Amino acid sequence: MSALHDQRNLTNTSADYVAGSDAAVVISELQTLVEKQSTLLEKEQYGRRKSDELNSGQSKLLEMIAKGVDLKATLSALMLLIESQSNGVTCSTLLLDEDGIHIRAGAAPNLPDEYSQKLDGLSIGPMVGSCGTAMYLKKQVIVTDMMSDPLWAPYKGLVEPYGYRACWSTPIFLDQSKVLGAFAMYYREVRSPIAEDMELIGFATHIAGIAIERERRERELTRHRENLEDLVAQRTSELLSANRELAAALDNLSVTQEELLRRDKLAALGSLVAGVAHELNTPIGNCLLAASTMADKTQNFVAAYKTGMKRSQLENYIENVESSSTVLLHNIKRAADLVASFKQVAVDQTSSQRRVFALEDYLNDVLLTLQPSLKLTSINVVQRIQPGLMMDSYPGPLGQVVTNLINNALIHAFEDRSTGTIHISAHEAEPGWLELIVSDDGNGISEEHQAQVYTPFFTTKRNLGGTGLGLHIIYNIVTGLLGGRIRFQSALAVGTTFYVSIPLVAKTA
Ligand SMILES: Nc1ncnc2c1ncn2[C@@H]1O[C@H](COP(=O)(O)OP(=O)(O)OP(=O)(O)O)[C@@H](O)[C@H]1O
Ligand SMILES: [Mg+2]
Structure with missing residues (x-):
């Protein structure tokens, strides 16, 4: 009911009473109405103030997220903001490990540290208090009385010393299916949520989701960056060693090339030697033939000389010696010429x-x-x-x-x-x-x-x-x-x- 509506009622009522002319009753009724109206006005003002606080808190939180402030600090600020909006509430955000199984501490600035530490590392499941169950079932879990709810049966001893009775937990989603964590509201009384509480829960899970997602992305980016740096370092060292191998191969290659050039020259020299041998064969063969003919004739000549020779025999011998020495001279000269020219080719080819x-x-x-x-x-x-x-x-x-x-x-x-x-x-x-x-x-x-x-x-x-x-x-x-x-x-x-x-x-x- 709005204050304006009450104002209208007040005016109507005063008119009725004045008509009845019982002044004392009218005044008392009027006083009650004035009081009621001012309470309503106060309530409205309070609501407006809360909603203004929530709005400016939201802006601050978004700014923190945008600036990349540490996730724990951002979530703590969010918890404090929600706590400032509802009397008697203590808020907490738990994170779900990337393995999708283990609970990790998030932010709970007003929950006892000792209690929070005990939750860290637990596995989610169908009967793990409010948060462990909410993350496991991927749906909101409202426990109005922890002391009697079976979900809390195994953890009653854990929570009892701190006096908490109600705990409502809502999963924080990345998208419809991936759970990032859970937002919980603890009360020291048996209690179920009303519409305002549900609004606050919606607000908190929305902002926490943005903050956690951003932090995960950042972490992933850092991981990629580091991987990339590692990869670049690895590739660089691979390239360096490939370069060294190439340089060594190049050195080897130029040595091989020099070696091959040398061999090419040697091969040429080899065929030169074969050529020399082949070409010298003919003149030397001729010389050999002429020399052995001359040796035969001389032997005959010596024998004839001892027994007495005819003039014709002497002439024949002289003729033979003459022609044989011509053949010898000619062929020896040919051989000498060949050797000379081969020598020149050999020198030319090797230098x-x-x-x-x-x-x-x-x-x-x-x-x-x-x-x-x-x-x-x-x-x-x-x-x-x-x-x-x-x-x-x-x-x-x-x-x-x-x-x-x-x-x-x-x-x-x-x-x-x-x-x-x-x-x-x-x-x-x-x-x-x-x-x-x-x-x-x-x-x-x-x-x-x-x-x-x-x-x-x-x-x-x-x-x-x-x-x-x-x-x-x-x-x-x-x-x-x-x-x-x-x-x-x-x-x-x-x-x-x-x-x-x-x-x-x-x-x-
Ligand atoms: N006259 C030719 N007729 C046909 N192919 C030829 C002729 N000359 C060169 N080639 C071709 O060119 C290629 C390269 O010749 P190159 O002289 O560089 O090397 P190669 O003769 O194979 O080896 P080597 O280093 O022993 O000379 C030869 O393998 C051959 O295929
Ligand atoms: Mg060749």
């Missing part, structure tokens, strides 16, 4: 010395060293080298380029073929520039592989001992030391042609 040289002679010497491998195949080699070209460059590396290109043709182009031709030509294509062309009419290089042939370690013959460094080395020599360019054209089943252009006079290093 990168610059010198002036005649291209034709030099390339002939290089091709000579390839004869043994060529002779094992029925591949035809046709060479057209412009005579008289002089170069001032690095003959050893140039020889390495030619040797590698021809070897590639022999190994890759004519695989599974019995015949084929390699053309080698060298001429001054434009003033001061030598164009060296090594071409085969073999298998060709597939388009897919063409882009990769210069890549170190790219080989289609790994199982046959290819290292995939040949063309990489050629590319480096041509574009680096020799100061030129290299390109190629290739088509499957047509063949491959490499074009090498280098200056006749190398740039000074």
